[in-house]
Structures are given as C-alpha cells and as structure tokens.
Amino acid sequence: MATTTVHRSARTRENASAAGRVRAHSPYTNWFYLPAAVIYGVLFLVPTVIAFYFSLTRWSIFDSKFIGFDNYKTFFQEPALVSSLWHTLIYAVLTSGLKVVLGLGLAMLLTSQIIGRGYLRSVVFFPVLVSTIGVGLTFTVLMNPERGLINQSLDLIGITGPGWLTDPSLALISVGLVDVWKGIGLATLIYIAGIVSIPQEYFEAARMDGAGAWDNFRHIVLPLARPATVTVIILSLIGGLRSFDLIWAMTKGGPGFTSDVIASVIYKQYQAGFYGLSTAGNVVLFLVVTAIVLPLSRFLNRKEVEL
Template structure:
C-alpha cells in the first residue's frame, strides 16, 4: 500500500469539487521589493519624461508658461540647422558604432590570446574610458591643431600632409568621431572579452581537431557565439553616438559653421538663445529618434530564428 504525503493529500482535497478548504493565497511580500526600484524609475524617468512632453507644447520660462500646441515642433523642423544636424547625428552614430564593433572585437581577440603583458595591455585598452570626456576633447583639440598639433607634425615626418582636422568642414565631424572611438573602444573591448571568455573551450578544441586555422576558428566559433556581445556593443554605441554632445562641444562647438552640429548641439544652442520650449521639443524629437532606431534594431538582433 502506497503512503501518501500529507501535503499531497491536502492538495488533492483542495482540488476536489465542493471542498470547503480555503485555497492558500499568494503573499504580496515579494512584490514589496519592486517598490524602491519603481519609485526611482517613476521619480527620475517617468515624471521628467511626461513633463518634457508637456513643456514641449508650451512657450515657457522659469516663471511663466503658455500652451501653444505643436508650434514648437513646426518651428523646430523649419530650422535650417536641423536637417544637417539630423544627418550628422546618424552619420556620427553609424561611424562610431561600426568602428567600436570592429576594433573592440579585434582587441578582445588579441587580449584574450596568449600575449606577453596581457593584464597590462587590458588596463591600457580600458584607460581612456576613465578619462573625463571634456579633458579628452580639450587635449585632442591641441593635438589636432592644423600646424602646431603633434599629430600633423608626426605625419610630416613620414611625408604625409595632415588635414586641418577640426577646422576643415570635410573633416571636423569625422575627427570628433575618431576621438570618440579612441575613448570608447575600451568599453566595447571589455564587453567582447566577457563574451569570448564565456565561450566553452571545447568548441575551440573541436575546431582545432578538425583542422581549422585561427581565421576559421574566429569566423565559425568566436564570431557567432559572441553575438550577444556584438548586440550589446552596437546598441550601446548607437545610443551614445546619437546622444553625444559633450565631446563635440568641447572640440568644435558644432563648427566650423554647422558642419559638426548634431541634434544635441542644435538643441543646446536653442536653449542658449532662450527658446526653452523649442529646445524641449528638440529633446523630445531626439528621444523619439533614439527609440525609433534602437528598438527595431534590438528586436531584429534578438528575434528567434525559425528552426526550419
């Protein structure tokens, strides 16, 4: 005769029709742990976001406000600098994100391999991330001086005439993007290193036994299995690139002319001029632009492949 545990017996009695035993209620205790995070999210993100959407529909100062509907958006999209700023934002984000993916992966493969001084090299690769962005901008502003800068002087030694990095309209935005990559590639490298080190070593051993060389191991093992790291680097780099302001402002202030203006610097210039409602509308446009690009990409990269 099989013995039945008391807990199982009680469960069966509760499941019987017409049973008068009260069902055990779930305790709300675990949900209380969500309250602190929910409050922080509401106070520091949700409420400011709702207020920004509202104030973008007003003409406001610190002491007064007037509801004007969509006039701020209409005026913002009529700004001559907006079209170029929008295009520059997309180009800047694409260039910085692409270079961080390529260089971050290359450095991660190098720094996870058997090289001399690997720990020191990892620290060197990550060091620029820790430096103040304004400090980096001001430093490279000096280094990229057309005639007195160290970079062009070094190029002259090997017979190359360096461009006028920050004062040439064709080079200004790209120059800032290259500095951004120099500063941010360390974070991409760390993310890729974590992704590569999490790959079981058996995959590499099996590839070696099948006669795969370094390139084939990278292409068929490292690259596909490091996809989560690639997605993280692309998404974070795109968000950072489209929101970038401090480095651009420190190096070029959007110049020469409007050739290195991005959405964030256009918004800031409107705020400097005292058009607070207009700049708030620009912030909302920038927010929607980031969401409109990042969310579809996130869905695309994380969609489940059809097993067929």
C-alpha cells in the same frame, strides 16, 4: 497500515501543493517592486511627461504659453536643425560601427597568448576612465592644424596634415574618431567577456578537425559572441545618438554648423533663451533614439534566439 501511510503522503503532497499555490498567488512579493517603481516614476516618467508638455509651450523660468506644435514646426523648418539630425545619424553609425569592428579585433588579440596581455588590457581600457572633456581638450591641441603633434608628426614623413577640426568635411569625422578612441576600451572589455565565456571544448573539437584561426573566428567566435556584439551595438548607438560633451569640447558644432548634432543644437537653443524649441528638440531626440534602438534591439535579440 500501508494504506494509511499512502493517504498521509497524499494529504501531505496536497497540502504542499495548496501552500505553493497560495504563495504563487500571494501579492506579498509584488511589494518589492514598489521602491523601484517609485524611483522610476519620479526620475523618468514624471520628467518625461513634463518635457512633452513644455515642448508644446513657449516658456521661460516664470511663465509659459501653450502654442501647440509650433515648436516642432519651427524645428523641422530650420535647416541647421534638420542638418544636425542628419549629422547625429552619421556620427552614431560611424562610431558604433568602428567600435564593433575594432573592439572585436582587439578582443581577439587580447584573448590570445601574447606577452603582457594583462597590461595591454589595462592600456586599452584606460581611455574609458578619462574625463570626456579632458579628452576633447587634449585632442583639440593635438589636432591643431599648425602646431598640433599629429600634423607635425605627419610633416616628418612628408605628408601635409589636414585641418582636422577646421575643415568642414573632416570636423565631424575627426570628433567621431576621438570618440572611438575613448570608447573602444568598453567595447573590447565586453567582447573579451563574451569570448572567454565560450567553452574550450568547441576550440578543441575544431582543432581536431583541422580548423585554422580563421575557421575558429568565423564558425565559433562570431556566432557564440553574438550577445556581446548586440550589447556593443546597442550601447554604442545610444551613446552616439546622445553624444554632446565631446563635440562641444572640441568644435562647439563648428566650423559653422558642420559638426552640430541634435544635442549641441539643443544646448545652443537653451543658451539663446528658446526654451520651448530646445525642449521640443529634446523630445525629437528621445523619439529618434527610441525609434532606432527598440526595433533594432528586438531584431538582433530575435536573431540571437533563432540561432
């Protein structure tokens, strides 16, 4: 009787294992990927392929003529277009770097035991909710070299304010600082989520060993909040490389071409009717973002796994 029971149990396990293998190899679950794949293909893959094709043509709304890589040759032969690529890189590095540093600092402050912590978190995040165009127009008024509130405030303490948006050497940096002001709330929120997820046992053990605030920050917060840092870097870098609306609202790429980025130059080319050239610029921007973000993301995530 015991032998029969053992054989029945063995058969039951074999049947369960066979059923599991059938379920594992069943194509039924793959059908759930189909809606997402269709949406991804229609909204991303198809437009991307079409954009690549039209970047090789001279086209208008009604017709097109295949011209090969002439649009790309023109793009890289135009000094304004090449300088806009350089401005884009400067803008992206400046804004993403400041968001990482300031976001981490604000997150450390807003996770400490301070009065009105919840209210301050709301205040820091508020600029993220405001329209980018609205922010741009507001700071254009505030940064007016003659009647702007910023320079008027500096005059009260005996400092002559610069032409924030009219000085060619300051225009791009000024817009970048406004971009940081608007986006710092999201970086802070990501860092807050990363810091509060750190188990308190680490801090308690460090306190028992006599570690101070700097030791906690260096040996606990920085390593364990690394996923938040990677997220902030990648998102901020992508946003900086693709930035357009704030720059257009504040300077329109001026004075001259000193604050032009790739996106603003592409828009100007569309306005002028050079649709093929502007499409080629879009492809160049896509390739630049991909060439920078993908290797950086793999490098940062690999370092995270090694840690």
